[in-house]
Amino acid sequence: MSLVTVAYAVAFYLATIILVGGLIYRIREYATVPSPLKIPTMPAPLTPMGAFWRVVREVIFFESLFKSNKWIWIFGVLFHAGLAVVLIRHLRYFIEPVWFWVVLIQPFGVYAGFAMVAGLFGLWGRRVVVDRVRYISSPSDHLMLALLVAIGISGLIMRYVTRTDVIAVKAFFMGLMRFDWQPLPTEPVLLIHLGLVVLLMVLFPFSKLLHIPGLFFSPTRNQWDNAREKRHLATWAAPMDAQRDT
Amino acid sequence: MAKEEFQVPEVREHLEIPPVVEGAMAHSQPFVAAADHQSLLGYPEELVDGWEDKAVEKMGEMARKYRSFRVFLDACVKCGACTDKCHYYLGTGDPKNMPVARQDLLRQVYRRYYTLGGKLFPGLVGAKDMSKEIFDDWYRYYHQCSQCRRCSVFCPYGIDTAEISMAAREIMDSVGLGQKYCNEIIGKVHKIGNNLGLPLPALEDTMEGLEEDVEEDTGVAVKYPVNVEGAEVLLVTPSADFFAEPHVDGLIGYGKVFHQAGVSWTVSSHASEAANFALFTGSYEHMFKISNRIREAALELGVKRIVFGECGHAWRVAYSFLNTLAGPWDFLDPRYPVPQHIMEFTYDLIQRGGINLDPEANDDKVVTVHDSCNVARASRMGTRPGDQFAYPRAVIKASVNRFVEMDPNTTMEATFCCGGGGGLLTDDLMELRVKGALPRMEALKEVVERDGVTHMAAMCAICKSQFTKVLPYYGMGMDMVVSVHQLVSEAIQLGTKD
Numbered sequence: 001m002s003l004v005t006v007a008y009a010v011a012f013y014l015a016t017i018i019l020v021g022g023l024i025y026r027i028r029e030y031a032t033v034p035s036p037l038k039i040p041t042m043p044a045p046l047t048p049m050g051a052f053w054r055v056v057r058e059v060i061f062f063e064s065l066f067k068s069n070k071w072i073w074i075f076g077v078l079f080h081a082g083l084a085v086v087l088i089r090h091l092r093y094f095i096e097p098v099w100f101w102v103v104l105i106q107p108f109g110v111y112a113g114f115a116m117v118a119g120l121f122g123l124w125g126r127r128v129v130v131d132r133v134r135y136i137s138s139p140s141d142h143l144m145l146a147l148l149v150a151i152g153i154s155g156l157i158m159r160y161v162t163r164t165d166v167i168a169v170k171a172f173f174m175g176l177m178r179f180d181w182q183p184l185p186t187e188p189v190l191l192i193h194l195g196l197v198v199l200l201m202v203l204f205p206f207s208k209l210l211h212i213p214g215l216f217f218s219p220t221r222n223q224w225d226n227a228r229e230k231r232h233l234a235t236w237a238a239p240m241d242a243q244r245d246t
Numbered sequence: 247m248a249k250e251e252f253q254v255p256e257v258r259e260h261l262e263i264p265p266v267v268e269g270a271m272a273h274s275q276p277f278v279a280a281a282d283h284q285s286l287l288g289y290p291e292e293l294v295d296g297w298e299d300k301a302v303e304k305m306g307e308m309a310r311k312y313r314s315f316r317v318f319l320d321a322c323v324k325c326g327a328c329t330d331k332c333h334y335y336l337g338t339g340d341p342k343n344m345p346v347a348r349q350d351l352l353r354q355v356y357r358r359y360y361t362l363g364g365k366l367f368p369g370l371v372g373a374k375d376m377s378k379e380i381f382d383d384w385y386r387y388y389h390q391c392s393q394c395r396r397c398s399v400f401c402p403y404g405i406d407t408a409e410i411s412m413a414a415r416e417i418m419d420s421v422g423l424g425q426k427y428c429n430e431i432i433g434k435v436h437k438i439g440n441n442l443g444l445p446l447p448a449l450e451d452t453m454e455g456l457e458e459d460v461e462e463d464t465g466v467a468v469k470y471p472v473n474v475e476g477a478e479v480l481l482v483t484p485s486a487d488f489f490a491e492p493h494v495d496g497l498i499g500y501g502k503v504f505h506q507a508g509v510s511w512t513v514s515s516h517a518s519e520a521a522n523f524a525l526f527t528g529s530y531e532h533m534f535k536i537s538n539r540i541r542e543a544a545l546e547l548g549v550k551r552i553v554f555g556e557c558g559h560a561w562r563v564a565y566s567f568l569n570t571l572a573g574p575w576d577f578l579d580p581r582y583p584v585p586q587h588i589m590e591f592t593y594d595l596i597q598r599g600g601i602n603l604d605p606e607a608n609d610d611k612v613v614t615v616h617d618s619c620n621v622a623r624a625s626r627m628g629t630r631p632g633d634q635f636a637y638p639r640a641v642i643k644a645s646v647n648r649f650v651e652m653d654p655n656t657t658m659e660a661t662f663c664c665g666g667g668g669g670l671l672t673d674d675l676m677e678l679r680v681k682g683a684l685p686r687m688e689a690l691k692e693v694v695e696r697d698g699v700t701h702m703a704a705m706c707a708i709c710k711s712q713f714t715k716v717l718p719y720y721g722m723g724m725d726m727v728v729s730v731h732q733l734v735s736e737a738i739q740l741g742t743k744d
């Protein structure tokens with residue numbers, strides 16, 4: 001077993017633990033902090049089901065972003081939809097036999113890779129060109145884009161320029177999941193690609209990538225409008241409420 | 247502050263996004279609360295020793311008490327979608343008035359003390375130690391946010407800068423830096439019952455005066471009762487309605503509507519204020535106390551319903567929070583929502599044919615409507631989402647023949663704040679108020695020139711006062727602003743239903 005294989009295997013295990021553990025920790029945190037008052041952005045749905053669909057529309061269509069800025073919306077959708085297809089495409093490295101619909105999606109995966117990188121460049125361009133967005137960008141915002149672009153481009157290089165031994169890569173990941181380690185090809189582009197993915201996984205729970213769980217917990221989006229019908233007393237406000245004499 | 251000290255923004259044909267001008271409004275800040283205003287509310291009289299640590303600690307406490315605060319600080323991706331949505335940015339070009347940058351003033355400190363990235367690599371993630379410089383920025387720019395929630399409509403994660411502003415003001419108060427205007431007013435409500443410090447005799451006087459005026463005007467003895475036990479409705483209305491123009495014409499209208507509906511009503515001197523300025527300062531505790539004055543008044547007078555007069559932030563607290571803060575309302579008539587908006591009352595009456603309105607009475611006017619930010623985005627009327635837009639329009643159209651809408655990018659859920667909300671309606675912030683009104687002024691000017699609009703109806707005490715003050719800066723008459731119920735008041739045919 002080569003040192004590279006061991007290093008990457010350990011790195012992926014640790015990254016997975018940090019990613020999953022970190023997200024569970026964050027989600028628990030978000031879930032336990034109370035929402036003492038009803039603050040949905042109105043007009044808001046009147047029922048839990050309505051609020052659920054509102055969040056779904058935000059997740060799938062970026063509804064609010066569509067209202068606010070068509071350029072960011074287009075680039076955002078290119079990137080996120082591209083990434084989603086690419087991620088699904090990558091499932092083939094983790095399952096055997098590969099599910100039927102994952103096979104179907106394979107040819108689109110490549111276009112999705114380009115879409116994703118194009119979207120990222122669009123978003124990055126705005127950060128540089130639009131004075132308002134330039135003002136609010138900190139180094140980490142640029143680095144995050146650089147990281148994602150590098151992951152995307154290294155992936156595309158493997159598809160179009162170098163010939164990566166995908167069979168061996170799959171064996172490596174299947175081995176990781178079965179705790180039966182298999183050698184990882186030592187091709188530089190692959191190692192870069194995977195190394196950056198590990199970095200992304202580790203950064204996830206500590207960075208603005210928390211916008212993903214955040215969206216589900218955003219009170220302005222996930223609350224429904226029933227404040228006149230039902231009280232929403234937070235536990236920390238209950239003592240105040242109880243000491244009223246009337 | 248004299249008018250000449252600043253340049254009134256130029257009104258353009260279309261809304262334009264200004265270039266970033268750093269520090270454009272760095273000189274703008276409200277007067278600081280005096281020691282006695284602070285102590286009355288239980289806050290330190292002046293900036294305490296070790297305020298840096300205490301402010302940071304308080305920030306942590308807020309993050310444990312408010313999910314909005316906690317989630318919003320983490321979730322922002324700096325996409326920039328909100329950057330051109332705030333009227334204060336549009337009117338001033340100061341980048342710290344972009345909603346995300348306003349949040350960042352607090353987020354940079356939060357990151358430094360409460361996130362791993364900020365602890366390890368502050369420079370990379372834009373995290374900073376708490377400092378006087380930052381704190382000064384807080385005081386300036388959290389008092390350049392009218393908490394109108396426009397940014398939250400357009401943010402992909404619904405991040406509401408108003409929540410951050412409120413929390414920031416609460417943190418500042420807790421270490422001894424308060425805003426004079428808000429804290430003085432909250433103190434008056436605790437002591438006397440309304441923002442103006444209007445005592446019972448003055449209130450009775452005013453209401454008697456209204457009775458005389460209306461009788462003289464119409465020949466009908468419409469009552470404007472104070473502290474009447476056993477009245478059906480407790481009317482809670484912003485205290486500006488008792489004396490300011492055009493607010494008082496709205497109050498006259500409510501009285502006429504109740505009169506024609508044959509519903510007995512009263513105001514209470516104990517809860518003679520609909521506005522709840524503790525919303526602006528982010529203080530749950532004071533908001534709770536002020537709200538419970540309404541509960542006490544309702545119990546004391548034995549009323550069956552609570553109806554709120556025209557006021558935006560007041561209606562937010564009433565609609566969205568009152569049940570939580572001062573409910574349950576099981577002692578009131580269960581057939582009506584608690585509280586009700588006067589617009590709902592009048593609307594229902596119109597639907598049932600319980601009121602005679604002759605829109606010809608307003609034929610001298612071409613009317614448009616300004617949706618108040620907190621009515622539009624922080625509350626509702628009626629039974630369906632969006633009725634907060636439909637009801638006022640229905641009431642206006644029943645009272646007026648010629649009604650015109652402004653640019654849809656500036657109305658309903660996308661409405662612009664008048665520029666004076668959120669505790670900023672004070673003369674020491676005049677420049678900010680004038681500049682922040684720009685988007686609304688542009689939209690109004692457009693319909694004035696295109697459709698000959700003569701009046702803009704408003705349904706909020708702050709909007710009415712603010713527009714009265716800033717319209718002249720834009721070359722328009724201060725009397726263009728009217729209360730929605732002023733239009734009703736003109737159109738109502740008293741004596742035809744009795």
Ligand code: SF4
Nearest residue numbers: 322323325326328401
């Ligand atoms: S729109 Fe929301 S996520 Fe985007 S920069 Fe503004 S606050 Fe941040």
Ligand code: SF4
Nearest residue numbers: 332391392394395397
């Ligand atoms: S709440 Fe309103 S005033 Fe405050 S930042 Fe958002 S848009 Fe601007």
